Structures are given as C-alpha cells and as structure tokens.
Amino acid sequence: GAGVSQSPRYKVAKRGQDVALRCDPISGHVSLFWYQQALGQGPEFLTYFQNEAQLDKSGLPSDRFFAERPEGSVSTLKIQRTQQEDSAVYLCASSPSVGTRDSGANVLTFGAGSRLTVL
Amino acid sequence: KQEVTQIPAALSVPEGENLVLNCSFTDSAIYNLQWFRQDPGKGLTSLLLIQSSQREQTSGRLNASLDKSSGRSTLYIAASQPGDSATYLCAVTPILRKTSYDKVIFGPGTSLSVIP
Numbered sequence: 001g002a003g004v005s006q007s008p009r010y011k012v013a014k015r016g017q018d019v020a021l022r023c024d025p026i027s028g029h030v031s032l033f034w035y036q037q038a039l040g041q042g043p044e045f046l047t048y049f050q051n052e053a054q055l056d057k058s059g060l061p062s063d064r065f066f067a068e069r070p071e072g073s074v075s076t077l078k079i080q081r082t083q084q085e086d087s088a089v090y091l092c093a094s095s096p097s098v099g100t101r102d103s104g105a106n107v108l109t110f111g112a113g114s115r116l117t118v119l
Numbered sequence: 120k121q122e123v124t125q126i127p128a129a130l131s132v133p134e135g136e137n138l139v140l141n142c143s144f145t146d147s148a149i150y151n152l153q154w155f156r157q158d159p160g161k162g163l164t165s166l167l168l169i170q171s172s173q174r175e176q177t178s179g180r181l182n183a184s185l186d187k188s189s190g191r192s193t194l195y196i197a198a199s200q201p202g203d204s205a206t207y208l209c210a211v212t213p214i215l216r217k218t219s220y221d222k223v224i225f226g227p228g229t230s231l232s233v234i235p
Contacts, residue, residue, distance in 0.1 A: 031220060042208055042225035050220060098220040108223065110162035
C-alpha cells in the first residue's frame with residue numbers, strides 16, 4: 001500500500017480482555033517498530049522487528065504484551081488481560097532499511113495509530 | 120540513558136508571530152535529530168532531519184538548528200499560521216554500539232495553537 005495501515009483505529013476494551021492490534025507496513029519494508037503513546041506524552045519504544053525476527057523487545061512493559069511478525073510483513077501487537085494503564089495510542093512505523101543513520105531524509109513512515117481505551 | 124525533553128509543553132500565539140520550540144537531549148552520541156509534526160488522530164510526519172555533522176536544516180518557514188555538544192535543538196517557525204497548530208515532537212537517533220538498527224527516542228512534544 002501507499003502507507004502504513006493500522007487497525008482498528010479505535011478499540012474499547014473492558015479490563016481483563018485481550019486485544020490484538022494490526023499493522024500493515026509499506027510493502028518490502030525491512031524494519032518495523034511499535035511505539036506506545038500515552039495522552040500528552042511522546043511515543044515510547046516497545047519493540048522492533050527486522051523482517052520476521054524480533055530483535056528488540058526491551059520496551060514491552062510486561063509479559064502481557066506480545067508482538068509477532070511471522071512472515072516479515074504484517075505485524076500484530078497483542079495485549080492480554082488489559083489494564084487501565086494500557087490505555088494509549090499504539091503507533092506502528094516501518095522503514096526500508098535498518099536505520100536512519102546514513103539517510104539524508106527521514107525513512108520512518110508512521111501509521112495513524114490504534115487508540116486503545118480500557119474501561 | 121538518552122532522555123529528550125521539550126520546552127514549553129504548550130504554546131499559544133497569535134497568527135503571524137515567529138516562534139521557537141526547544142528540545143534538549145542528555146547524550147550527545149547521536150546520528151541525527153528530527154522534528155516531527157503530529158495532528159490529532161493522525162500519524163507522525165517528519166518535518167526536518169539534521170545529521171549530527173550538520174548545524175541546521177531549513178524547509179520553507181521552518182528552520183531547525185542543532186548544537187550537539189550542548190545537547191540542544193530549536194525549531195523556528197516564521198510567520199505562524201493557524202494551519203501550523205499541532206504537536207511538535209523532537210526525536211534523536213542514539214548511537215547504540217551493540218545494535219545493527221536505529222531506535223528513535225522521542226521527546227514529550229510541544230502543543231502549539233496559532234490563534235487567527
């Protein structure tokens with residue numbers, strides 16, 4: 001597609017429910033990042049995939065958070081037994097390369113995000 | 120650990136004014152610094168990227184500067200317009216010697232309102 005697509009755009013869950021958030025990156029993009037953005041805050045890194053390999057999951061807040069990218073394209077962020085503190089916008093970004101260090105222009109393309117509200 | 124802060128948290132100016140947004144980061148070991156714009160309900164849009172070897176970048180009415188040694192960057196917006204109203208995020212790409220990929224670290228953002 002032309003951009004990074006995320007679904008659902010809005011999700012309301014009752015505390016304790018499981019949710020799954022989907023990210024469709026730009027076709028052929030090697031890198032995929034998930035970020036969590038709480039209200040009034042900047043995005044916080046959650047996890048990173050290089051193709052199908054999850055190379056960094058240091059930002060996942062607890063073992064209730066799980067992410068996968070089995071075929072190196074679409075990624076799913078799953079949150080089990082949701083808590084109120086999980087309420088946030090979850091942003092996905094993809095890049096054709098593994099980094100921005102050598103680029104003269106931004107190579108990260110962000111999706112519009114999935115807004116999760118846990119009641 | 121790299122930390123990025125932004126001042127002010129919110130700013131309201133009348134249309135036509137020039138304004139400056141500030142960003143500070145704690146570790147000067149970075150590849151680059153970017154300024155993003157975020158509109159409600161939308162993703163982030165990159166405005167300017169400054170490589171660590173550069174001092175500034177310009178795009179239209181926007182000018183971003185970088186002083187890596189002092190850990191500071193500013194985003195200057197000339198002749199502000201109501202359409203500039205958005206949240207502006209500063210982000211750095213730190214040099215992480217044990218990784219093969221680049222992880223962008225964001226500041227909390229400055230919420231800008233330009234009043235017609």
